[in-house]
Amino acid sequence: MLQESIKKLVQYGIDMGLTPECERIYTTNLLLECMKEDEYIDPDCDLSNIILEDVLKELLDEAVNRGIIEDSVTHRDLFDTKLMNQLCPRPKQVIDDFNRIYDNHGPIAATDYFYKLSKASDYIRTYRVKKDLKWTCDTEYGTLDITINLSKPEKDPKAIAAAKNAKQSTYPKCQLCMENEGYAGRINHPARENHRIIPITINNSNWGFQYSPYVYYNEHCIVFNGEHTPMKIERATFVKLFDFIKLFPHYFLGSNADLPIVGGSILSHDHFQGGHYTFAMEKAPIIQEFTVKGYEDVKAGIVKWPLSVIRLQCKDETRLIDLATNILDKWRNYTDEEAYIFAETDGEPHNTITPIARKRGDYFELDPLESTCRHASLALAVVLQRRDW
Structure with missing residues (x-):
């Protein structure tokens, strides 16, 4: 039985x-x-439907x-990741293949290759992702996607107790650090031996491109800073x-809010999330257009x-960057007590944005979503329509 299983996995x-x-x-x-076995006789078994x-x-x-x-979910996950890594190409081979495909066939072919590899290697456990509940709901704002993620396994009581008593480690510093690639994991940190990262350069600095192991939508990717540095929404x-x-250009990319008070996640490591998917907000229409003085070349609504x-x-992304920075600065300091919006209380800032970038035809596009712990549905629109900037 063991020899048949090994032959099938190979x-x-x-x-x-x-x-x-x-x-x-x-x-x-x-x-x-890995299986602590010294003997092997090539078995005769069906390899047609593995x-x-x-x-x-x-x-x-x-x-x-x-x-x-x-015999626990945690120990099984650690070990099957070790098994899968025996099948996987080394990181340099993956990087070289990705870059070769990108150069010869374009970005879509390159991400198709990398996404397929991330699933085949069991880094993305597709048989668990299939358990997620997903449905849509038609609303006045469009067809919304609703998901309940069931692919992340629940920790069993033994693992919880073991993690509590386990020696605390600061390596890797978090689950988004470069040092996760190839890491064997431990009782309180997932194994990432079959994990592969594509290095990219953005803003003249080293970043990593990977997929989320618990994909919420098609090609759900994570782009993260090569250094363990906190998130901050800025120019x-x-x-x-x-x-x-x-x-x-076939992907969107967005940032979570950078304030814990409005629900930002893993704020200790600068990162973004994106993918090859169209959400309802991207399809939502413009209900009121306006022009910002000094940025007449930018369509706004x-x-x-x-x-x-x-x-x-x-068409010029630098103009969007300039205007978005202006908007962010104004919104950070915006207070409207009648609308129960406060820029800060007791020195704690409240206002930030959740920016989402994409390419639509020849145009670069940015959706800055207002984020504040004192929600008011038209607050950001009020700020933008002021003419006394």
Whole structure:
């Protein structure tokens, strides 16, 4: 049974383009070592319909029986990631293949390759993602996507207790750091041995491009700073967003709010999220156009949306960056007590924006979404229509 499972897993790697045929024996031996097995006789088994989830379960059950791992979701996830890494190409090969495809066939072909690899390697556990609940709801603001993510496994009580007693480590500093690539993981940090990162340059600095292991939508990607530095919405944010869009114009890219009071996530590490998907807000129409003095070349309008959203469009992204910076500065300091909007209370700032960038035809586009802990649906629109800037 063990030998059949190993043979099937190696064949899966070859079929999915993870493992070259010439490395069949080498990969088999790597898996034998993982399973603490010295003997191997090539078994005669059906290789026509290999289901990865089933093969991994067989190997995990055997690892439990042999005392290699404990029987818990956490330990199983750590170990099957180790098994999958034996099939995967090294990071440099992935980077070289990505860049070659990008140069010869364009950005869409390159991201198609990388997304397929991220799923085939089981970094994105597609059999778990399929468990997510997804549906749409027609509203006056368009057809909204609603999801309940069930692909992230619940921790069992044993793992929770073990994590509490585990030695605290600061490596990697967080789950978005470059140092996660190839990391074996531990009881309180997920394994990332089968994780691969594409290095990119935005705003003249080193960043990483990867996919989320718990994809909420098609090609849900994460773009993160090569250094462990806090998130901050500022002019450089808009530069980074559009630098990425120029590299991958078929993707959108946005930033979470940079204030914990309005629900920002992993604020300790500068990062963005994007993907190859069209959300309802992108389809939402402009209900009122306006012009900002000094930026007459920028198309601007209020979006029909339940929160305050404006849309800026221009063929020159630098003009959007300039105007977005101006808007951000004004909004940071905006107070309207009658609308119960306060720029700060007791020294704690409240106002920020959630910018989303994309390319639509020949135009660069930016949707700055108003974010504040004191929500008022037209607050940002009021700020934008002031003429005394």
